[in-house]
Amino acid sequence: MERRKDLQNRSATYTLEDHDSPDLMAVVCDIAAEKDGTVRRRRAAALLRVLGRSWGALSEHHRVRAVSDYQTWNSCGETDGFWLWQLKTTAWLDNQDGEPAAPCGLRERTTSTVAVYGADSAGFLHPDLQRAVGRQGEVLVALGVTGEPGMADLLEALCRLRDREAGAAVHPAAQLLYRALAEQLATHRGKDAARVTADVVRAFGQDRGLVLTTLGWRRPGACFRGLPVFGQWAAFAPSFKGSDVLWETLGVPEAGAEDAVRVVRDVTREGRERRDVLAPVDAEAETVMREPLQMLAGTAGERPERVTASLVGRLPLRTSQGWTSKRPVYAADATLAEALGSQIPMWLPGAELEQFRALLGPLRVTELGAADITFRPAEDAPVDKEATDLVRDALDLLLEDLQRNALAVAGSLDCPWENLAELEVRITSSLECMVTLPGGESAQGPVRTALDWDARTLWTVDRELLRRPSEAGRAIVTRFTEDRRQVANSWAAAYDEAERGREAVRLELAEERVAQSQAATDAERAQRLAQPLASLPQWRPKSRRPRTRKAPGRPRRHPCRR
Structure with a gap:
């Protein structure tokens, strides 16, 4: 029946030099009549492998001439041979549900076919048969098993998806289509690759666009690629493996620095109820405020010319005294920000300050360092010997932990470890921190634990605070420049081990041995350069005897001259 329709469509009545294969057809009919699905698929797979091995000879009879019989044989193109039409239209290959189906009504299961036709389509070839064919895919093509859909099929499926408007349910289906489209664009290397790409770009830019973003369908120029760091304040294209190239x-x-600044301003406008008053911010707004700032900080570290004070110098910031675009605004670690926040505007970036350090200059935020802060205890308390020994043991264990697991963090200490190990613990009834601002003004506030580096003293109002990463841990990490959060958490574990009596193992790393050798070499060189010139051995040139010139005599005759 299918062969007759094909000939009618070609206005043909006969085929020339056609072939029939009764034996092959008898095998196919016997396979189709098999009731046991497992046996049927095993026999069908065996026949597919036989056809694949013999396809070099069989392909010569694959296509035949279709003709009409008016006065002579009038060519009407080519069609499949009679034997192949019988194989194509007999239900002897199983679909993915295990039911026999004609090969011409099946398709291979690939990323593109799943994207276009759905994962539950009964028209997929059974996976056992698809694996049996392997690389001999020309057999399935000849049998009419549909392979990859074309670009036009994928674009048409996207258009149908857009017109359906089923809300969030269409996002997984759209992403499957995008994956298939990315694979085809990446593998298309023909002469018409530029034309095909231009057609796809043109189709995506028509009407409302074919990019299904977090905020609906958009044209390519009306959304961003990458992670959706701006939340509901900007449209982002789906992100998946290989999506950036697509x-x-x-x-x-x-998204660039200007886009991040715009989003921060929008979030600020919606997040505060009135100016200079701290308004509650929901979780999404808190996340969106942090991620654009982290993006700006990364850009400022890599490309500082893109994040300048003219761009972000008046950016609204969330501080301890409310949203503000005025300056000055100050920044410090969480303990000091809490202590001084009621008197001066302390920036609340929503994460550890070290993530945003590259952004402090362009934002015109002043960081309060250790040189600006002094601590004043209520009384001159004596050294707590037991607490001091415990803290020193914990510091040794902290060094061991960082040397084993975070060597770069251990090397970020801004002083020798020996100096840190000299800390003394003093317990006082109350403690205040005082800061001198750049303008000469001062501010002060209560704290519970602080590190007075000049006096090599760790002050605290309660011995129990020494074990907490948010107290003694925070005070100690002020001497580190990298990953302070990890150091604070490691401090809690080290203090716990010190209380249990574990002794630290002093590790001598290769980097330390090299540094010691280099330091010794530098010291020797400096010592030699410092010696007075008179104490060094003087070099004197050797005396030479003057050479006497011979008196001119009679010139000798050259042996070749006469």
């Missing part, structure tokens, strides 16, 4: 090809831009 969206870059389609002209979807990356």
